[in-house]
Amino acid sequence: RLRQGLKPISGLVKSTLFLFLFLSSSSFLNSFRSSQTQSMELQVRLRQIFFFSFFLLTVLEHSYSARILTISKPDRHDVAASARWLVSQNIWGVLSTLSIEHQGAPFGNVVSFSDGLPGKGNGIPYFYLTSLDPTTRNALKDARASFTVSESPIGTCKRDPMDPTCSKLTLTGKLLQLDEGSEEEEVAKKALFTKHPEMMDWPKGHDFRVFKLEIINIFLINWYGGAKSISVDEYLRSKS
Amino acid sequence: RLRQGLKPISGLVKSTLFLFLFLSSSSFLNSFRSSQTQSMELQVRLRQIFFFSFFLLTVLEHSYSARILTISKPDRHDVAASARWLVSQNIWGVLSTLSIEHQGAPFGNVVSFSDGLPGKGNGIPYFYLTSLDPTTRNALKDARASFTVSESPIGTCKRDPMDPTCSKLTLTGKLLQLDEGSEEEEVAKKALFTKHPEMMDWPKGHDFRVFKLEIINIFLINWYGGAKSISVDEYLRSKS
Incomplete structure (x- = not known):
């Protein structure tokens, strides 16, 4: 049940993150050109957080289901x-x-x-x-x-x-x-x-x-x- | 076939990316504290590329399969x-x-x-x-x-x-x-x-x-x- 429940939740959080990226994307290309000013630094940091959260969520999702399954599948001789x-x-x-x-x-x-x-x-x-x-x-x-x-x-x-x-x-x-x-x-x-x-x-x-x-x-x-x-x-x- | 083929490929690329992150993780926490020097800038950029690629791959993978399925399921009246x-x-x-x-x-x-x-x-x-x-x-x-x-x-x-x-x-x-x-x-x-x-x-x-x-x-x-x-x-x- 937990394993089944994780996917939709993770999907929802990912969608929210994606929306967040979209909203801040207008200044996305700008900030790539020069990232010297203070506000640019902030944007870069925010994007870092976004991508890192997305990455963590995906890894968590996959490792979680993989772990569950590895534990539960019995030895084939039994x-x-x-x-x-x-x-x-x-x-x-x-x-x-x-x-x-x-x-x-x-x-x-x-x-x-x-x-x-x-x-x-x-x-x-x-x-x-x-x-x-x-x-x-x-x-x-x-x-x-x-x-x-x-x-x-x-x-x-x-x-x-x-x-x-x-x-x-x-x-x-x-x-x-x-x-x-x-x-x-x-x-x-x-x-x-x-x-x-x-x-x-x-x-x-x-x-x-x-x-x-x-x-x-x-x-x-x-x-x-x-x-x-x-x-x-x-x-x-x-x-x- | 394409849809089935994408998952393992994407998985492989993700694993490579993950390995890359792991190798560069020794200096990971350091660079969060101060990112002023030139080499730090580079590291930050590299990490940005890593997370962005991971994100792109995941989105691609999911949107691709979702699109295929939406196109192919016929109207229920037929x-x-x-x-x-x-x-x-x-x-x-x-x-x-x-x-x-x-x-x-x-x-x-x-x-x-x-x-x-x-x-x-x-x-x-x-x-x-x-x-x-x-x-x-x-x-x-x-x-x-x-x-x-x-x-x-x-x-x-x-x-x-x-x-x-x-x-x-x-x-x-x-x-x-x-x-x-x-x-x-x-x-x-x-x-x-x-x-x-x-x-x-x-x-x-x-x-x-x-x-x-x-x-x-x-x-x-x-x-x-x-x-x-x-x-x-x-x-x-x-x-x-």
Whole structure:
């Protein structure tokens, strides 16, 4: 969240700095010609401050996100942690169900999700779905589903999105609606609304319900040599 | 391509500038105290150049990508163009097939794709797949498939990835292997290798083949009010 929050703030400050430069730019070229008088000195100093602040902000912005990411990406040999990391860091993925409309064809749909409060996820993806969405109708008829995320949106891939070093994860299982008013539903809602505050304002009339993917199989590629074998138990016990 | 190329170059130049600053930083604080002598003047000027170049580069980098994106996103009322835009701008998506291993469950897999040379796409997603990948084996048994992309990776979404204003597209159809040596395969290979140069170096022994999604149905959400109706013909005739 902090990492996401920094960019707009930094952008705003930069814009202000830019405006400031623009306003003082009328005397900009003049001051380059001779900078001997006292007021010229001041202008030079002001411009120095401007450029230096801009520089600092940009470096801060980049180093900050880079640091966060370096700390959080697990060692690739810890495959369970790598899978959990992909689920905890992503905020959207593709949820596939068996299509009613298209005679059982697989139907992948872009959805937002959350596996828990930041840093406290449990590895189970929760969704907030409406029956206006074909994915929901499909799941209520046949719960078989898979959920797919990529490392690409996290920003740590150095190569092609399909290169094995750019991790990808597919969780196969059953897409189940949580009992309304249950404790699990409360926890899941909090998890969803924390990562996706906009969900709280989604139209009440659309009848959004909380679903989870009950995981049966884990397919992870996070290095060369094919899919890694991870049991559901290992995955759930691991810490992201 | 240009847009993608600018970031690393700019990063490199910035790093060089940063190194330059570091080397001259020993006298950095001194020169702030008094800047009367001739050599001090020079140092101040050098620093000015450094900060100004850094600033220019950053602004250039950002304005450049912003401009590209503003030009290319089509009007939301032109739904066929909006769908084509999502396919032409994305470089990866999720390809869902019916899993052999998991008794016909839908299996979504992260894949790279291309619908043509930049600015010359035809709207048909082409893939470069190996039989080591379960997706390929699934498709060869049952061709029913869907391919899903989001506006989120393009960087133009202002709201949550599941908000209807953040476009998403699911193409449902048949995943077919192209005849080896055919003209279509040649064109598709060029399309793939241009957007994904790394593919040319993928191991020959893994037996990569070119596939396409023969589109039967188009599911687009690019605004409030549910999925937009687009015929395959409209989609293929439109220009991205």
